[in-house]
Amino acid sequence: MEIPEQWTRRPQWTPLEIRRAVTFGVAGLLLLIGIWTSYYTVAPEEEAVVLRFGAYVGSSQPGLHFKLPFGIDNAIKVPVTEVRKVEFGYRTVSAGRRTNYGAARGGSEETLMLTGDLNIAAVEWVAQYKIKDAKDWLFNVQDPEETIRDIGEAVMRSIVGDHTVTELLTRQREQIAQRVEDELQTLLDKYETGVEIVTVKLQNAVPPGPVRAAFNEVNAAQQERSQLENEAQREYNKAIAQARGDALRKVSEAEGYAIDRTNRAKGDVARFNELVEVYRTSPQVTRQRLFLEAMERVLPGVHRVVVASDGGVLKMLPLGRSGIADAIGTGGGK
Numbered sequence: 001m002e003i004p005e006q007w008t009r010r011p012q013w014t015p016l017e018i019r020r021a022v023t024f025g026v027a028g029l030l031l032l033i034g035i036w037t038s039y040y041t042v043a044p045e046e047e048a049v050v051l052r053f054g055a056y057v058g059s060s061q062p063g064l065h066f067k068l069p070f071g072i073d074n075a076i077k078v079p080v081t082e083v084r085k086v087e088f089g090y091r092t093v094s095a096g097r098r099t100n101y102g103a104a105r106g107g108s109e110e111t112l113m114l115t116g117d118l119n120i121a122a123v124e125w126v127a128q129y130k131i132k133d134a135k136d137w138l139f140n141v142q143d144p145e146e147t148i149r150d151i152g153e154a155v156m157r158s159i160v161g162d163h164t165v166t167e168l169l170t171r172q173r174e175q176i177a178q179r180v181e182d183e184l185q186t187l188l189d190k191y192e193t194g195v196e197i198v199t200v201k202l203q204n205a206v207p208p209g210p211v212r213a214a215f216n217e218v219n220a221a222q223q224e225r226s227q228l229e230n231e232a233q234r235e236y237n238k239a240i241a242q243a244r245g246d247a248l249r250k251v252s253e254a255e256g257y258a259i260d261r262t263n264r265a266k267g268d269v270a271r272f273n274e275l276v277e278v279y280r281t282s283p284q285v286t287r288q289r290l291f292l293e294a295m296e297r298v299l300p301g302v303h304r305v306v307v308a309s310d311g312g313v314l315k316m317l318p319l320g321r322s323g324i325a326d327a328i329g330t331g332g333g334k
Helices: 015-036 134-139 144-160 165-169 173-190 209-281 283-301 324-331
Strands: 039-042 046-052 055-060 063-066 073-079 084-088 090-094 100-103 112-114 120-131 195-206 305-310 313-318
Touching (some): 046 134, 055 134, 144 195, 165 195
Antiparallel strands (some): 039 063, 046 055, 046 073, 084 120, 305 313
């Protein structure tokens, strides 16, 4: 079977057709490149900085955006919600469930700091930050992370120099970290770095290795002294409170005794006045009554037997607590 000649003959392209084909091909390619380079997408955690011929023209928030194609506009995406960190005195080798740490590049020079009382402490700390202005982050500082490191180290050394080593190692750690955070943020804003400090934490603050044992002994002695002072203060407060209570009790007893004596004196005066009035009306009877009452008070304390003679008859009168008035009345005239 023979194949027709027109099927095997190659088509002949004229120069005009070739130019048209090339033109359409280039135009289509340019169209595809233009469409491909005329839009960009910004992720939720990013912010895009748009440059036109290398000059800043604006920033874009998350979403789909359009720009001039063919490289006229260029969008640089910056993760603005990512929290980064700068470590001082140590470096994180690998993060995970069991984080591994390594020594800092600067060694002990980065950690050793002079305190306000002329002691030396080894301070390890970390500053966490995020980008708050992508334009400032990209264009205002050549190396933002190194700038944060240099400024942070200068601020920490300055503030540590305002405190004693005891304050740095114990009760002032949080205040020092907060002060470093505030001053570091102020300087970064002054330099327009586009950085927001999230937090500053003192990871570790200890005396240098050669003097650590001696410092621990001093610290233990200071803690013992504080304990003894607290115990002494507690005993002092207890003794003072007890003494004040005893004083108040004695004052109250004295006041009660004074009131009792006053009332008794007033009662005796009133009774004496009544007795005077009775004596004026019946002197003999009153004298007899007073005599009997006096004998009732005196004779019960005298354990004796009185023998009285009445017309030759001896009578034995037991002078006890009862019957005194009768005994006196029987032999009272003799």
